[in-house]
Every structure is written in C-alpha cells, then in structure tokens.
Amino acid sequence: MIRPFVTLGVFIAGWWALTAFIAIPPFMLPSPQAVGAAVWTQRDYLAANTLVTLTEIILGLIAGALLGGVAALGIAASPVLQRWLMPILVLSQAIPVFALAPLLVLWLGFGIGSKVAMAVLVIFFPVTANFLDGLRRTEPGWLDLARTMNATPALVLLRLRLPAALPAFASGLRVATAIAPIGAILGEWVGASSGLGYVMINANARIETDLMFAALAILAAMAITLYVAVDHALRRLLRWAPGA
C-alpha cells in the first residue's frame, strides 16, 4: 500500500530536481510547485471540467459494459447473431477510433454525447471479447451435469454459463476502466467546450503549461482512483472466484 506513494514521491522529487538544477524553460517543463499552484488557483475551473470528463467516462463505462455484455450473451446464445455481430465487432476495432472522432463530433455535437460514444467504442470490444471467451469456456463437467438434469439451454446460459463467465467479464471491465479515459479525452481534443481534454488543448495554445500539467495530473489521479475502485468492487462481488 505504501509502495505506490514512495514511487510517486521519488517521481516528483526527480521532476523537481530537473526543474531546479537544469535550466529548462518553465513553458516546456513547469516545476511541481508551479503545477501545484495552478491546481490551487484554478481549482473551480478544473473541478468543473473534471466533473464533465468523469461523467463522460462513467456513462461510457456503463453503456459500454451493458452493450458489450448483451452482445457477448447474444453471440453465445445464437449462431445467427454470431454470424451477424462478429464482423461488426471486428470492424469496430479495425477502424482506428482516432479516425472516427471528428465524425462523431460532427454527428453528435460538441456536448457530452460524442465523448460518451467514443468511450463506448473503446470499451465495447474488450468487454465483449473477454466475456464471450468466458461464456465459451464453461467447465465441461458442469455442462455434462446439466445435460443429465435435462436442463433447458436458455437456463444453462443464464444460470450456469453466465455466472461462470463473470470473472472473465470482470477482466474485460478492468481493461475497459483503464482505457475509457482515452476515448473521452480524445473526443474532447477533437471538439468540445468543456472537460479536461478541452482544458489541456486550450492551455497548450496559450502556453499555460503549468495548467496543462495540472489537468494531466488530475486526469491521471482520476483514472487511477476509478480503476482501483472498480477493481475493489469486482473483487468484493466475485469473492467466490479465487484470483478474479
């Protein structure tokens, strides 16, 4: 528990030494004190924009997890759906999300919608792929047992294969949580009127590097906190699965 903070302390100390002893211009690398000061003086502005980005990420996570979960269940349940959905799934990853960002902003506007859509696009695949993998790897002994019990296929999917695949679903969700900020920030870079990505682009144009670093630090802290929270919640929910 103490180790990440030691790492962080060493990192900040190194950063401080770099700015204190080497003449790097502050517009290229501001000192930790300057970034700290920017966080404090601009706290209202940063807080409002952090809230926007956090909302985008959480909405994207919920929508992406639901969509990915439903898609994986559909593919596992029906060969017809599998033939139709698999190409779409692969296509959604073959087109780089960077290339889609301007289009999504054009269609869904400068507001939160296009950013949530970007996050969903990034999240959808790892959730679906991991969950589907889990649904396809049900312990064969359980399926044999279910057959001798004259189980119905729908109930086997719902009460046996689905719970058995939850640890795999959780793996997908962890990856999704780690990469969801990419989608949201990318959407904000392309076109937005609020959010941490918007703050960064603006600060960059005005050479307010200390503010840019402040936004970056907040984004990193938010992403890590979110990941730790999701990971903790999943572990609690899946206590029965060792190592999940």
Add this chain to the structure above:
Amino acid sequence: MAPPGVEIGNLGLRYAGASIFEDLNVTLRAGEFSVLLGPSGVGKTSLLRIIAGLEAPASGYVRATDGKPLSGRIAYMAQQDLLLPWASVLNNVMLGAALRGGAKDTDKAMALLERVGLHSRARTLPAQLSGGERQRVALARTLYEDRPVVLMDEPFSALDAITRARIQNLAAELLAGRTVLLITHDPMEACRLGHSLAVLWGSPARLGPPIIVPGAPPRALDDDAVLHNQGELLRRLAGLAA
C-alpha cells in the same frame, strides 16, 4: 416404483481409429449396485457416458429393462464434485430444478442435507467445505434428482481413507434400492458396495466374468466376503497388469 435395470447390447465405440468397444454386452440388474473396475484408459468412463446419454456409441443400444425411455431417469455423479462456487450449498443441491425452470423444493433439499449431515452448512459457499463435505453435497444433489438409475464415476477417489469409508456407508444407505453403476479403482470400495463386480479389460474392451458378493452393502471393512473377494479382485487386476 421399482427401478428398471439397464441393458447394454452390441455396444461399439471408436476413438481416433482405435476400437474401444466392439459388441459389448452387459446388464445392470435392477435395484442393485454394479461395480466396474479396470485399468485406466480401458473405456470405463466412456461406457458410463454412453449410458448417461452424454456420448453416442458407434453401434449398439442402451435401454431400460421396463421398455420405457431412459432419458430423464438417470442421475450422474462425477469424480469432481462439480459444485458451483458462486452458489450456496442449498442452491447447489437444487441445481437441477434451477436449470429445468421448475419450482425449487427447499424442504426436500434441507431434508437431504440433514441426511448427509450438512444441514447447518446450507447457506455456506462450497469453498468453505472440506473435500469430503463437498462430495456429500454432490451426493445430496444427486439424490435431489430422485432418479431410479444412478451412475457414479470414481466419486470418492480423491478422499482420504476414513472420509471415504464414511461416505461409502452413506451412499450405500441412501442409494439402496436404486440401479447403480459405480466405477472405481479401489477394490475395497468395490467389495463393500457392489452386489456384482466386473473387470473391464483389453482392447477392444471386454468384461470378465462377474463376481457376486453375498450380503447387503455397505459391508464391514473386515467382512469375510469383502476380504475374500478383494483378494480375488486384486489377483484379476494384477493378472491384467502382468
């Protein structure tokens, strides 16, 4: 209702070009424990899976001696307990009802858990049970299905000797009157539980002449018939290994 016997005739099975059985014939007598022994890989589990309807034979038939279909009248207990780790002991016992969509009979499940001595653990998760307790839950789950024919594939092989002897007594008592096929590697287990014992051997596999053990199971560990037949069984199995 009296349980049916199971008649297996002209059974053939091939795996990757090799013949596992050819023209295998055997009858499991109604209401008795039939025990099957034999070297690893000879096809015991395949035979059990065919009877359970989990695998299709290349030829031959499996049918009930009363002429009615066997499907829905067989319960299956594997070497692994196959308990669902996310479900409570009670819900594991009632798994069949959950997977068929029928009403769950909690009273019946609790009564069965009482008989296997685990009713106080009904709300626990399987991970908190010992190996012997888990196998007892699996036994309760098998009994909950209330099928006249029960197939068991080395269900007690992973347990220590004392626990195994106890669960053998329990199984003999609770499964009495049903038509049971038990696969085992343990000659002592075979002689304690079986009405008739047979050794499956060779390639393609065939059945040796059955040994009929007198007296009702579970027989005492030092019962004369148990000791005598265990010796005979070991001689037969050793003869195959030589």
